[in-house]
Amino acid sequence: MVPGRLFRARSPSNCSPPPSRDLDNEVLSSLATTANLVEVDRVSVLYAVKSRRPSWALRDASFSIGQQDFVCAVGPSGCGKTTLLNLTAGFIQPTTGTVRLNNQVIAGPGPDRGVVFQEYALFPWLTVRENVEFGPRTRGAPKAERERLVAAYLELIDLKRAADQYPFELSGGMRQRVAFARALVNKPRLLLMDEPFAAVDAMTRATLQQELVRLWQHEQCAAFFITHSVDEAVYLGTKVVVMSPHPGRVRRVVDIDLPYPRDRNAPEYRVFVAIVENALGHHG
Amino acid sequence: MALQQEKASHDMQRPAAADEHATGILAGERTMRDAEITQIEDAFARTQRDLARRSVRRQLILNVVGVVVFLAIWEILPRSIRGLNLLLFPPPSGIVDALRELLSSGELIWDALASVGRALGGFAVGSILGIVIGLLTASVAPLRFMSDPVLHGFRSIPAIALVPLAVVWFGIGEMSKIALITWGTFFPVWISTYLGARDVNPTLIRSARSLGVGHAGLLLRVILPGALPMILAGLRQSLAISLVVMVAAELVGATLGLGELIASAQQIFRIDRMFVGLLALGAIGFALDRLFVFVTQRLFPWYGRS
Numbered sequence: 001m002v003p004g005r006l007f008r009a010r011s012p013s014n015c016s017p018p019p020s021r022d023l024d025n026e027v028l029s030s031l032a033t034t035a036n037l038v039e040v041d042r043v044s045v046l047y048a049v050k051s052r053r054p055s056w057a058l059r060d061a062s063f064s065i066g067q068q069d070f071v072c073a074v075g076p077s078g079c080g081k082t083t084l085l086n087l088t089a090g091f092i093q094p095t096t097g098t099v100r101l102n103n104q105v106i107a108g109p110g111p112d113r114g115v116v117f118q119e120y121a122l123f124p125w126l127t128v129r130e131n132v133e134f135g136p137r138t139r140g141a142p143k144a145e146r147e148r149l150v151a152a153y154l155e156l157i158d159l160k161r162a163a164d165q166y167p168f169e170l171s172g173g174m175r176q177r178v179a180f181a182r183a184l185v186n187k188p189r190l191l192l193m194d195e196p197f198a199a200v201d202a203m204t205r206a207t208l209q210q211e212l213v214r215l216w217q218h219e220q221c222a223a224f225f226i227t228h229s230v231d232e233a234v235y236l237g238t239k240v241v242v243m244s245p246h247p248g249r250v251r252r253v254v255d256i257d258l259p260y261p262r263d264r265n266a267p268e269y270r271v272f273v274a275i276v277e278n279a280l281g282h283h284g
Numbered sequence: 285m286a287l288q289q290e291k292a293s294h295d296m297q298r299p300a301a302a303d304e305h306a307t308g309i310l311a312g313e314r315t316m317r318d319a320e321i322t323q324i325e326d327a328f329a330r331t332q333r334d335l336a337r338r339s340v341r342r343q344l345i346l347n348v349v350g351v352v353v354f355l356a357i358w359e360i361l362p363r364s365i366r367g368l369n370l371l372l373f374p375p376p377s378g379i380v381d382a383l384r385e386l387l388s389s390g391e392l393i394w395d396a397l398a399s400v401g402r403a404l405g406g407f408a409v410g411s412i413l414g415i416v417i418g419l420l421t422a423s424v425a426p427l428r429f430m431s432d433p434v435l436h437g438f439r440s441i442p443a444i445a446l447v448p449l450a451v452v453w454f455g456i457g458e459m460s461k462i463a464l465i466t467w468g469t470f471f472p473v474w475i476s477t478y479l480g481a482r483d484v485n486p487t488l489i490r491s492a493r494s495l496g497v498g499h500a501g502l503l504l505r506v507i508l509p510g511a512l513p514m515i516l517a518g519l520r521q522s523l524a525i526s527l528v529v530m531v532a533a534e535l536v537g538a539t540l541g542l543g544e545l546i547a548s549a550q551q552i553f554r555i556d557r558m559f560v561g562l563l564a565l566g567a568i569g570f571a572l573d574r575l576f577v578f579v580t581q582r583l584f585p586w587y588g589r590s
Contacts (some may be wrong), residue, residue, distance in 0.1 A: 091490055111496035121491045124586050125509040133497040134505075166586045186495065 037190060037222045038065035038088060043097035045083050056247030057083040060097070063241050063253050065190065070216055071225040072237035073275065074230055078246020081226045084241075086189065086196050088224060089115050101190070111135055114183025115192045119228045121177035122167040123177055128154070128178050129163040135186040153181040156215065177211070183217055193225045197232070209235055213260050230280065232274045237264055242279040252279040358413020364570055374556045379563070382556035391545065396564055398540035399530055400572075402458065407526040414470045418477025419511070423503055435474065443468030443529045446538050456537035461530065468529035469522035473515070480514025482508050513587060516580055522574055527569050542568075 045047045045058040058080035065071045073081040086092045087099045089111040099106045101113070109115075122131050129150055136146045157177040166192050169173055183191060193212075197205040213236060216223050227233050233240045240254045256272050263269060298534055318382060355376050362373040370378060385393040421428045421435075454460035484507050492506040534543025542561050549557035 086338045089490070091402065091493075097530070109493040111494070113494060115494040116489050117491065120485065121487045123488060123491075123506070123509070125512065125584065134492070134497075137500060168586060182491075182495070187387055192494075 012089060034036060035067060036064040037067045037069070037102060038177070038224070039098075039100045039103075040084065041098050041100070042093045043082070043084075043087060043099060045087070045092065046095045046216065049259050058094075059247040059249045060085075061243075061248070061250045062097075063250055065222050065224055065239075067189075068220065068224055068238075070213075070236055070238045071241060072224065072225045072227060072233035072239070073241040073243060074227055074233040075243030075248075075251075075280065076228060076245055078245035078248065079243035080245075081241075081243055082194055085115075085192050085226050087191070090193050111139065111186040112188055113190045113192055114186055114188035116176070116179045116183050116194070116196045118195045118216070119172065122175055122182070124167050124228065127166055128159060128170070131167070131178055132181045132185055134182060139186075149185050153185045156184075156218070157181045157211070171204075172200045173208060176200065176208060180212070184215065184221075187219075187221075187258055188238055189220055191219070191223045192222065194230070195226050198227075205232075210261065212236065217260065230273055230276045231264070234269065234276055235264065240276050242276055244281065251281070254279060295352040308573075321343045341460075372555055373560060379556050379559045382554065383560050383563075386545075386557065386560055392560065392564060395540055395542050395561075396568060397483040398538075399534065399542040399565075400568060402461045402525040402541070403465060403530040405470045406462045406530070407523060408470030409462065410526075411473045411522060413466070414473025414518065414522070415477050415515060418474045418515075419481050419503060419508060421474075422478045422481035423507060435471075439471045439475070443525075443531045447532055449462055450533070451536055459530075461538070464533045465526050465529045468525045472521045472525060473518040476514045476518025476521075480511030483514075484510035510586065516584075516587065520573070520576055523572055524569065527565065527572075531565065 039064050040061055043058060043061050044056065046054040047057055049055045061080065061084065063071070075081050083092070087094055088101075089189070090104065090106045090113070091105045099283055115121075123134065126134065132150045132153055133146050138147050141149070149162075151160070154163055157180060159174060159177055161182070162170060162174060162178075167178070177195070180191075197208050200208065209232065225233070225234075225236055227236075234256055237256050239255060241250055242247065242254060244251045254272070254275055258268060258272065259264075359375045359377060362368050362370055362375050383392075417431075417435075421431050444468060446464060449463050450460040454463055488506055488510055489502065492502055497505065530541075531543040531546075534541040535547050538544040542565055544563075546558050546561040549555070549561065
C-alpha cells in the first residue's frame with residue numbers, strides 16, 4: 001500500500017479540495033475543465049460484514065465524466081466498479097467523499113441518469129412499447145407525445161415490429177436494445193451501463209457495441225460503462241478508468257484518443273489495449 | 285422431405301466439380317421459388333395444427349374414460365360386497381334419482397347459488413384486504429414490525445375454530461358466514477402478497493426509480509405487478525379455502541346452502557342427497573379453479589413466462 005494514498009477519514013461537509021492533494025495527472029487535468037458533468041471526489045464506500053471488520057467496496061476513488069465523455073470502468077470483480085455506478089445512479093450514498101452531478105451532490109436516482117443493467121431489468125408485465133413508455137408516462141407526458149417518443153426510439157433501435165411483444169418473447173440482444181431505448185427516451189444527461197452485454201453471445205455483443213456508439217453520438221449525452229473486458233472498454237470509451245480490487249480503487253485513468261468507429265485491427269488500438277492491460281497489472 | 289429432394293435434384297443436374305459440390309446446398313436454396321416456400325410452410329403449419337388438435341382430443345377422451353372407469357368401479361364395488369347396505373353406501377345409480385329430484389325442485393340450484401355467493405363474497409373482501417395490507421406491510425417497515433406478531437398470531441387460528449364465536453356475534457345469517465370466509469381467505473393472500481412484494485427483483489425497483497417513479501408509483505406500477513405471480517398463487521389457495529369455510533359455516537346453521545343441504549339430508553337419513561351435495565361441492569370447486577386459471581391467463585399473458 002502506498003502511504004500517500006492511504007485513506008483519511010473526513011467529514012462529508014468538508015469537501016473543498018485541500019491544496020496538497022495526491023492526485024493522478026489525469027484527474028488534475030480533468031479538474032481543470034470546470035464543466036464536468038460528474039465529479040467523483042475522494043469517494044469511499046464501506047459495507048458491514050457480520051463478525052468482521054467492515055469491508056471496503058471502494059477506497060478514495062476520484063475521477064470525472066465530461067459532458068460528452070464515454071467513460072469505461074474496467075477491472076476484475078471486487079474492484080468496486082458496480083459500486084461506482086450505483087453511487088452515480090444515486091442508488092447508494094458514499095461513506096465518505098462526494099459524487100456531484102453538475103455541481104450538485106447526488107441525493108438519489110432520477111430520470112436525468114438512465115441506467116441499463118446486465119439483464120432482466122425490463123418489466124416482464126409490460127410490452128416493449130409499454131416498457132419504453134414507462135419514463136414519459138411517469139413524468140406525465142401527454143399521450144400524443146408519448147406515442148411520438150416511443151415510435152422514435154423503437155425506430156432508433158430498429159425494434160418497431162416487436163412493439164407489442166412481451167420481454168419473454170425477445171432474445172437477449174433485443175431485450176438489451178429495449179432497455180437502452182427505455183433509458184434514452186427520458187433524454188438523460190448521463191447513460192449508466194452495468195455490463196449490459198455480459199449475457200449476450202459474442203456476435204450479438206459486437207453488433208450491440210457498434211449500435212451503442214451510434215446511440216451515444218446520436219443522443220449527445222455522457223456515458224459511464226462498467227465492464228471487465230479491456231477490449232470492450234477500449235472499443236467504446238473516450239476514457240478508461242482502470243480499477244483494482246481489495247480494496248476497490250482507481251489505479252489509473254487512460255484517455256483513448258481514437259476516432260469512432262474504431263478499428264480493432266489498427267496498431268494504435270492495440271497500443272491502447274496494451275496500456276490498459278498494463279495498468280491492470282494482469283490481476284487474476 | 286420435399287426440401288431435401290429439391291436440393292438433390294439440383295445437385296444431379298450440375299456437373300460434379302469439387303467446387304460445385306461445396307456450394308450445392310446454397311445453390312439449391314437460392315433457386316427455391318417463393319410459391320414453393322409458402323407451400324412447404326403451409327403444409328408444415330397444417331401438420332402441426334393437426335398434431336396439436338389430435339393431442340387435445342386424445343386428452344379429452346382420456347379424461348372421459350377416467351371418469352367412466354371411476355363411476356363403474358363405484359357402481360360395482362358396493363354391490364359386490366355382501367351385506368353392504370346400499371342406502372348407506374349408494375352407487376351412482378342410487379344417486380341419480382335424488383339428483384333429479386333436487387334439480388327439478390330447484391333446491392340444488394338455489395343452495396348452490398347461495399353457497400357460491402357467500403364464498404365469493406367473503407373471498408373478495410378477504411382478498412382485497414390481504415392484498416392491500418400485504419403491500420403495505422411489505423413496503424412500510426415500521427408497519428411491518430408493528431403488525432408482524434399480531435398478524436402471525438391470528439394466522440395460526442383456523443377459521444373453523446371461530447365458527448361458534450361468529451355465530452354468537454353475528455348470528456346464523458349471512459354476516460357471520462361472510463366474516464368467517466373473509467377471515468379464512470385473508471391470511472393466505474396477505475402472506476403471499478407480502479412475500480411477493482418483498483421479493484420483487486431489486487433491479488426492477490432500481491430501474492423504475494431511475495426512470496423517475498415516486499413512492500406511490502413504485503408501489504402500484506412496479507411492486508404490485510412484480511408481486512402478482514405470488515399474489516395469484518395466494519388467491520388460488522384462498523379460493524379453495526373459501527369453499528371449506530363456507531361449508532363449515534353452513535353446517536352450523538343456515539336456511540340455504542350446500543352445507544345446509546348436506547346437514548338436513550343427514551337429519552332425515554337421505555344419504556343419496558348428501559352425495560348430491562358433495563358432488564355439487566366438488567363440481568363447483570373444480571369449476572371455480574378452472575375459471576380462475578382461465579381468467580389469469582387472459583388477464584396476464586406474461587404470467588409464468590419470466
